[in-house]
Amino acid sequence: MDKETENLIFRAIDGAISPGEFERLQDVLEVNEVARVFYLKMLSLDQSVAELAESARDEIVDRPKANWNTFASDSGKTNTSLRGRWLSYLSIAASAVVLTTFVFYFARPWSGTEIVQVREVEPAPSIPGKNDVAEVVQRIDCVLENEKWGTVDSSFEPGQSITLLEGVVVIEFRKGARVTLEGPANLEFLSDNSGFLRSGKLTAVIPDSATGFEILTPSSRLIDHGTEFGVSVDANGNTETHVFKGEVELVTSQPKSQAANSNTGSQRLTDAMGIRIKREGEVAAEVIDANPSEFIRTSLVDSRRFENQNEVTELVDKEHLTMWFEAGQGVQRDSSGRVISWENLAQGSSNRDQPSLESSAWQVNASRRPGWSENGLGGFPAIQFGGYDKKEFLATTPLRLKADATALVVCQFDPVEEIGYGHLLVLGGPTKFILERREKSEAGSYTLSWQNKKVPPFQMEALENVKSVSSHQPQVCAVRYSVDQGIFELSVNGKVVASGNPIGSLAVNSSQVIGCGPRRDRFFFKGQISEIVMYNRALEQEKFDEVTESLMRKYKIETQ
Secondary structure, three states: OOHHHHHHHHHHHHOOOOHHHHHHHHHHHHHOHHHHHHHHHHHHHHHHHHHHHHHOOOOOOOOOOOOOOOOOOOOOOOOOOHHHHHHHHHHHOOHHHHHHHHHHHHOOOOOOOOOOOOOOOOOOOOOOOOOOOEEEEEEEEEEEHHHHHOOOOOEEOOOOEEEEEEEEEEEEEOOOOEEEEEEEEEEEEEEOOEEEEEEEEEEEEOOHHHOOOEEEEOOEEEEEEEEEEEEEEOOOOOEEEEEEEEEEEEEEOOOHHHOOOOOOOEEEEEOOEEEEEOOOOOOOOEEEEOOHHHOOOOOOOOOOOOOOHHHOOOOOOHHHEEEEEEOOOOEEEOOOOOEEEEEOOOOOOEOOOOOOOOOEEEOOOHHHOOEEEEEEEOOEEEEEEEOOOOOOOEEEOOEEEOOOEEEEEEEEEOOOOOOOOEEEEEEEOOEEEEEEEEHHHEEEEEEEEOOEOOEOOOEEEEOOOOEEOOOOOOEEEEEEEEOOOOEEEEEEOOEEEEEOOOOOOOOEEEOOEEOOOOOOOOOOOEEEEEEEEEEOOOOOHHHHHHHHHHHHHHOOOOOO
């Protein structure tokens, strides 16, 4: 362990560490066992000798309190260092007692650190009592312009607009039309059944109650006749309309001289039809094929669940499923074939009141989307994550987790050079559970916990006795976790390879992460994932074995 890491540890314990230093320390503790052990020893020593001093009622020694809200001591106040405090503490305690304390605390497990900075996917609250015509019902990694000025609202009156800088919002008009707006975009609300798209992209899903829903653009007017369609407006006001299902009436606003052209004026667009219209000039409207992959769609009207029942894994206790992602089902891809969203097949997994807002894992940033392979693992589709170089990951809509969990991931590690740390799955809240790929293709898992997200000390429990796995075939990496039952087991292909002690409840209601660390900026997984199965309980051994065998049989994984 180098001198810089040692100094960071002492500064953290003393309460004199800056936020930047604290992040560096977290990264070191994540991968450096020597540093983790030293951190725990120093933290435990500091706490234990302080307790000895307090028990001796020594009023001379003033143990300073760290200001963890700012990660620094108050300006102008004395903040005695840990090294300095030791001398004072040792002077008041009997050497035999201190030695006993050293031995006891040095033998305890080590701790680690983690700070989570996650933009959660969450529904915006409704504000009643206003003459509103539409409201935001879902937000996915979005940044609204009015957030910068502290005027965020979830509902809108006629004449108001929403400017979306990035991400996705789902907006529901009062008559029932549901619009998915993809940033950057600007949408003005005209009535409870119409809007004006100045720029950006949207998709609209129209129920019978909202037939006649209208979207105006700088170059056209779209009138719905029961459908799902997409509209995009570029910086010059040029418009493209794509009909995914149903029928749309389109009225252009081009010069009258073009009215005789069959591609201008008023016309009907039906399934799979599209049209491209210039805002200005003498260029006629161009009929094109509709391309759903050009749009982000939160309501996949034409998605087919379990199209091939022979490919669906036989699972037990489906009523206890919280997550069930299968790469051959419910995957929305963009025009480059990369994954926009991955539908959660677990029934009732979403914490939302609206059942039509499905629970999914998302990546709205095109540069961070993982790939998709039709013949990935065992001949079945798989999601391909590119590791640190590509920084690809997915984040779920909010999921309501319980205290315990059983998680199984069908995956295959890609060969990597040097440090190969990558997080496959990150779950939980104040106590966070992580299933990871370590160096030399080892599968590992650990949990870490804290009482206050800004305040060390942290608890950490890692399963060290990991087993190297082949990068040439799929694996079922699994964890059973229960605080009440005292279970924390890591298994590879049904065999327990490490066990430890659970340290806290996983219960939380928030977004979870697939393919990288909880802060979404490091520990990117390199490899493929075909299926994720997670229960909100620690499965009994017999049922756990049954699920593992089903996955191994499906993906043709042989027992090693």
